[in-house]
Amino acid sequence: MDRENLSDLTISRLPAYLYYLFNARKSGLTHSSATAMASVLGIHMTQIRRDLALTGVTGKPKIGHPIDETIESIQKFLGWDRKRDAFLVGAGNLGSALTGYADLYTTGITIVSLFDDNPMKIGSMVNGVPVFDITELSFAARRLNPEIGIITTPREAAQSTCDSLVACGIRAIWNFTPAILEAGPEIIIENVSIASSLAVLTRKILVQGNGIPFRQPREGAEEQ
Amino acid sequence: MDRENLSDLTISRLPAYLYYLFNARKSGLTHSSATAMASVLGIHMTQIRRDLALTGVTGKPKIGHPIDETIESIQKFLGWDRKRDAFLVGAGNLGSALTGYADLYTTGITIVSLFDDNPMKIGSMVNGVPVFDITELSFAARRLNPEIGIITTPREAAQSTCDSLVACGIRAIWNFTPAILEAGPEIIIENVSIASSLAVLTRKILVQGNGIPFRQPREGAEEQ
DNA sequence: TAGATTGTTAATCGATTAACAATC
């Protein structure tokens, strides 16, 4: 089984399966069928079977996939069964939101330190995580050996932040800014592009609206 | 030209072109070639040409695409040339980050009101935008007629928030929670999946590491 | 002019879906 050359598209579907399975388990089920999953997630059932098979789990005809085992299999496949420490640079609202993001623990990531250049923030705590001066980055990295660097700075600071993180020996960057980061080929960079997502949304509004006014408020519509 | 049936993949590449062109314009250029763009963005030049052509702009051999015109063309294509008002529900850190997101104005979106159920927040201002009681949602919607609903609540509140927004006549939802939202087929839902992005990142770490330890801090590496 | 760059047609590549035998 060629487990290494999968597209990012496949990988990016897996978390949805995972959260579906968490829910299913919470409601007391022990097995889950691709058929049921497909109708909830809006993904073709064959694709779900194929994706799940890729993680190494197998189901039983008529019964479905064992939930516990499948969860474990996906987590292992994504590397979410391991603990990883992360540094986050840019302790603004977005950085704080990520630091307090409860679901992050599902992924094995722990944000151990925040960094900022704002003296008002340095020395404070955000959701229990200390904010350090950005100049202490390399010192802290030597002590804590983080695996992942998260960038939530303003766009203008993103490239230099990336450089600093790489200089500290960090080789995986999670970039929340719109900046296009340059780094050596050995550095893994994953961008969260809010603009791309918004582009898809507004384009759909445009196409769906298609001449006729898109928004038609329903006069006296039932409200909850 | 079939301008309506394009994949989300194509659409999601356009903002990167846009920001590249903003930069190019700032440095005084009037024209931009797909060749140059390709090397910066890491996208095949043929694909860039094709994508740009889809938005309706044409370039000239040897000269490239006219920057101003191309920017306008992409913005128009994405519907970013129009002003759209948005309601945001969930005035936490993520909601605040979005409200203060400077690049949002490039997209034509204005977040006009925030909503929350936390009495501490209700009545306050976040980046100049007022926070209202969530129970006032439908009243406010009748007055302000927002086109887009942004959900930055905790996951548990996402579905009921979505229902409320839809009941107000909002037909486009931008969902930042991991919840899988259900709504009528006429409702446009766009999810920003942080978990998917992280899955891609950690999977790459896993594959690249591949047995040998991934992280190799460079002893005495040059630090900036 | 020469050659860099365009837009487009054809070829390739990869991802998704259909079909179906196997089986719990």
Next chain:
DNA sequence: TAGATTGTTAATCGATTAACAATC
């Protein structure tokens, strides 16, 4: 048992890339 569901092979579909004539 019967039939729901599995895993997989083959077919389809769509996206990306290669090739190339046109042209500024």
